[in-house]
Amino acid sequence: MKFSENWLRQHVPTTASHDELVATLTAIGLEVEEVTRLGEGLDNVVVAEIVAAEKHPEADRLQVCTVDAGGGATVQIVCGAPNARVGLKAPLAKVGAVLPGGMEIRPAKLRGVESFGMLCSAKELGTDADASGLLELPADAPAGQAMSELLGLPDASIEIKLTPNRADCFGVRGIAYDVAAALDGEVAPLDVPPVEAATDAALPIRLEAGADAPRYCGRVIQGVDAAAPTPWWMAERLRRSGVRPVSLLVDITQYVMLELGQPMHAFDLDRLGGPIGVRRARQGESLVLLDGREAALDPGFLVVTDADRPVALAGVMGGQDTRVTETTRNVFLESAHFAPAAVIGRSRKLGLHTDAAHRFERGVDPQLPRIALEYATRLILDVAGGTPGPVVEEALGEHLPANPPVLLRRARLARVLGLEVDAAKVERILRALGMQVETVAEGWQVVAPSRRFDIALEEDLVEEVARIHGYDAIPATLPGGATVLRVPASGRVDEADARRHLASRGFLEAVNYAFVDAGLLAAWKADADAVPLLNPLSAELGVMRTLLLPGLVAALGRNTARQQPRVRLFEFGNVFTAPAVEGEAPVERLRVAAVACGGARAEQWGEPAREVGFHDLKGDLESLARLSAATLEFRPAAPAWAHPGRSAEVFLAGGEAPLGWIGELHPRLLEAMEIDDTRVVAFELDLEPLLERAVPRAGTLSRQPSVRRDLAFVLPEDAPWAAVEASIRSAAGPVLRDLVLFDRYQGKGVETGFKSLAMGLILQEEARTLTDREVDAAVEAVTAALQSDHGAVIRG
Template sequence: MRIPVSWLADHVALPEGTTPEQIAEAFVRVGLEVEEVRPLAEVTGPLVTGRVMEIEELTDFKKPIRYCTVDVGNLEEDGETVKPQMIICGARNFREGDTIVAALPGCVLPGGFAISERKTYGRMSQGMICSVAELGLGDDHSGILVLPSGTAQPGDDARELLGLDDTVIELAVTPDRGYCLSARGLARELACAFDADYRDPAMIDVGEADDAVYPVHVEDLEGCRRFVLRRVTGLDPTSPTPWWMRRRLMLAGIRPISLAVDVTNYVMLETGHPLHAFDTTTLRGALVVRRANAGEKLSTLDGASRELDPDDLIICDDSGPISLAGVMGGASTEITDSTTDVLLEAANWEPATIARVARRHKLPSEASRRFERLVDPALPPAALELAAQLLVRYGDAQIERGRTDVGRPLLPLPITIPLALPDRVAGVNYGRGVTARRLSQIGCRIEVGSSEDGTAVVVADPPTWRGDLNLPADLVEEVLRLEGYHTIPSVLPPAPAGRGLTAAQRRRRTVSRALAATGHVEVLPMPFVSPQTWDAFGLAEDDPRRRTVSLLNPLEAERPELAGTLLPGLFDAVQRNVSRGMRDLALYQVGQVVQPDEHQVPAPDLPVDRRPTDAELATLLAALPKQPLHVAAVFTGQRERAGWWGKGRAANWSDAVEAARTVARAAGVELTVAAGELAPWHPGRCAELRVGDTVVGHAGELHPKVVEALGLPARACAMELDLDALPLIDERPSPVVSPYPPVLLDVALVADAAVPVADVAAAIVAGGGDLLEDARLFDVYTGEQVGEGKRSLAFSLRFRAPDRTLTAEEAGRARDAALALVAERTGAALRV
């Protein structure tokens, strides 16, 4: 909303000496967003009004050019009288006898554009005839500015006439404050900010509605809550729009057209209520307000033929649709240069309907912008009366007796709040009478009384233009807003004593830090997934992982589901990184997944007009699917990069298994690894991760078909673990570091190739007893020396006693015990 300061000053008694910057600051204080404070650009040098005396058409050029003789009055320059000026101009929207604005040589227009006498198109041009854009009054540069006849005499200084000392303030009005899309609303806010007197332009005596001025039938009283008509006859179609009105329209960003149209636009900007004007002579029978029928068409004022939707609200007569209600009028009843009989319409339309119509037809307008933000339902008679009086004053028209007024609008209901509620909410003692005074300033009718328990209360009737005031909290916000949010102290509330993080929260942080410390990078991909992902994963049709939760309003139509695994999001992150040249990746995520059961019931719709009951909340909670916490990682490219230190190493399934072990160690549990098989992993390179007898996850190399379907690098590996399935170790003993030296022994065992290494390692640990501190596989050998179907497994064993220096004999006995148990469980023997 753009508005000049001079217009605001007509309705509010600003303190003397108030600057535009102070006005902008006042708007900000009461919660409005100021986008720009633009002083009308300063013009220096001779800028005068002139009268076009003669026009010579120059036809020897590619575009039409006019050589104009302009009377600029009896100006004195260097002691000599300035004669009529000869000026070149390419505009076509003026004629001989018109009053224009001329910038003479020596004038400097906005933007530093200096005017000088110069030769152009073969003639000497002694100045420039100015357009609205060149003068900084608006954006219209389609033609030059033509002033109404009698506005000024040739030679008058144009600065005062144009009001170039004014300032335009542009504000961004939020949807809940549609009343501020008018001089009326903005001036009221300014009066509240300065505690100044305010004059409401809508306070007009409209009288009683007696006879209907034109027949109207409203079929849809939900879509059209009130429909008011006023008729003006005998309008002089040649009457120009007064200059002051044209200037205000241009500064607000609206191009003047004709008196009747300009008056409706001016009243809209003045009061906030859009109007529409029909040429009464073009109407055929009574007006009907209804929804459109399928297949109906309407030619709107912009020249487009639009096919109407059954949800569209339209105004019709016997000939069919003549207006798209609240958005744009029809071409068949348009005000023309010969219109003398005008039917003015002001209606109260249902906001959501107008918003849908404007968006459906891609036809945003100044009218729809206001209607979809709520307009004052009590305003139509006053807005029509103001428009009719302006047409009488400037167009020599007559107001016909009677007014059509159909329907009754919805009015705000009274709101009761404790008198001290704003003080309690803000934590500020505002003093006596502040609540009542501030609510009165915004237009509420106030009645102060007492409740049954003796508490002082305020009963406020919200004004009709504030449809956003419905709850006690809304009134509290108004008091706080007008008193100033800056008066509310910024004091942090004291933090209540607590027990810190829960054990589950500590475990989550520990796991994430452990992975980050071992070279993994955390990512936070979106949790949404496409149904086609499961086909790429190679899941069977009855796989429970295909059971997901669908979103009613997904951010992406192609990804409407919440998955029960973190892998799809990680694979998306890999794809994005690889497309940007990053191929060596070790990414991880810790997050919740959604796993609905087979008989999951949909969530119920809870009421919004009251607090849900305990039973309704219990039903809602019961409908929520399981959402366990998972941790997953994915590996591609080089896990160890090559350099001067040696060759690199490509990431493989062992890195995925080691990431799972890292998670288990951080969680304080023992993880058992065994061969497994689960899509999307490679059947022969998949590890099943167990804690006790419970499967908690899988790790390994992805299936080549999955890698190809998802566009991942070859031999990509992944791990996923159900963190909530791990036992929660709340209190962990601190590690004990022995001060005594270890005994290091290596053993090489020959076992069948089918025996899992994990089984051999588990037997060594179990047989080694308390003295065995660590067992690590460091070599695997197959060949003729160990025999066909056999392999050699070399382990490094570390023995240590916590209370003494361990002897070689003791370490040897512990090693022998470990080897005996290995032979018993796996059949492996010491390699000789």
């Protein structure tokens, strides 16, 4: 928000100096980002009128002007400005003046003709960036008047940085309340008497958008001189607020918005038929906006209609067909309240940024539209004339926001701030901020003004008292109370331990946005339950992620594209899916994912180089599961993003619901993500089951010797090891302490379609030594189980 310091002082008279005012704004949370001092160095700069102008005898682009500098004295000036002409009033820097840029004015000769001063542009005076010609002053400005007096200088253009909750400070008057509270002053009354109707001309209004548009005010003004120039004082305030004057009607709506905070719009009445309505746009509708672009609309947009024809994008921008021009004679003024939820994100969706949308998105005072309409009407009548009709207002009272009373307790205020603030001062601060205050036994019952959307809790009032009382007045004290030590739960693996474990396996942790591109999820065929964002940061961050892997693989791709052939990344994070019942919050799940490509080992000399594969990552995942003593099972499965035959679903041993997936990514997916000439293996699964564990208990170690029996079985090639292992453990019973698979063979001696698995069975009893008969019985039971379950035979 940018504004003129003098404009602010008009609303809150104060004796504070410029530096004190700027410091106060920052101290109360309205951070000053930039200050531009205006009017310094304008001594000896006066209003002058060109009374004669002749062509320079030696230069085509120069004129020799005779100017009246006041008091009957004339001065000869050589000027090259294209708009220099007889009758023009412009600033004259007299001999001896030093302009804001440091230029000192001295007598000079230009191509042999003497010049005693300089006629100035706005840029040379430091009041604007326009250097295209002389600054044209009002025709009624008296010659010889000091420019500082005419322009209301000195002044300063102050730009403040507002947090999203302080929408009330998007108007000079809203800022004035904070300044008045901080400087122990009062805001000047806003005198906006209603303008009586002089004609019955009016347009009926229909509200069809419910809570999205609960209030709409409109007024017809006929016989307006839209070509009248914008008053000098208004144009200057607009310029100092960062707004370039355009035309009278547009400038007045901009002026009212900057002063009161209420966006407005002016329609050319002759291009309207009525009635005026507000409704949701329909699919397929379009509207040509003021900037000439055609906006494709859908039911997410709110539109203002004329006889059901869209003529403006509500809260964002008007339409080109009904815009006011200098030929406009009859005007329909709009002043409305649109709910933030109905406007937020709509301008960004169209690639726009408008002052109106910026305000409506954060919340505008719902009680302000009629006041702003009366104020704008008075300005138009004073400058451009016209005949006003009655104000037509439609309101849906049940949908208008209301500020409920909030109790501020003395004890709570003292506890949060750490100091006692005098009760009279607390009450003064709250009243100065425009709040209704009633003293009660516990403290104060406070009703915030309608412009303060951010006051809803007791803590909000505590913050108001704190910032106006002064943060620097609050003592810095260490927190008191005993520190509670929390012992880590024995039944859960700490997430930090899990992260460190993956890092010890050679992985680097990545942190990606929880927002992703909808197109990226579509490429993974993982967009079925995606949750779209109403107000995304950008089009590339439009939906919540349903998987960690798309973002993680994209990060891997960025690394390989930058000459990193061996990449190993992991991420812990939440994924989000749409709720089963509409209106509920999205479903969140904590997951872990990892990706790897390149060499299985970092570059070394000790063993032959090979590319990372499925079993390398499977070993990393199983080592992570061992932190909680979890046993995993892997069952063949190929989701849309996986390489067929090289991936599996992951289960807890004996479980029915899959935890996630592990395997190799499909080459077509890698090609779509521009990751070429490399194999990428990955896993992603729910993390919580891997962190839960039984409380560790001490046990005895058997002193009895173990017995090992090595067996080799020929099985069908499609028999998974997980199923084979389950059969062996079930058949051998509790005497089987460990099972080791040490060979897999296909080739000569093994029939096509079969494989040979060689394994070691380690058998042991805790209290006694196993007999040969018991060992043989266990081996026979395993053999019989494998033959029955998988058609296996002992390899000869």
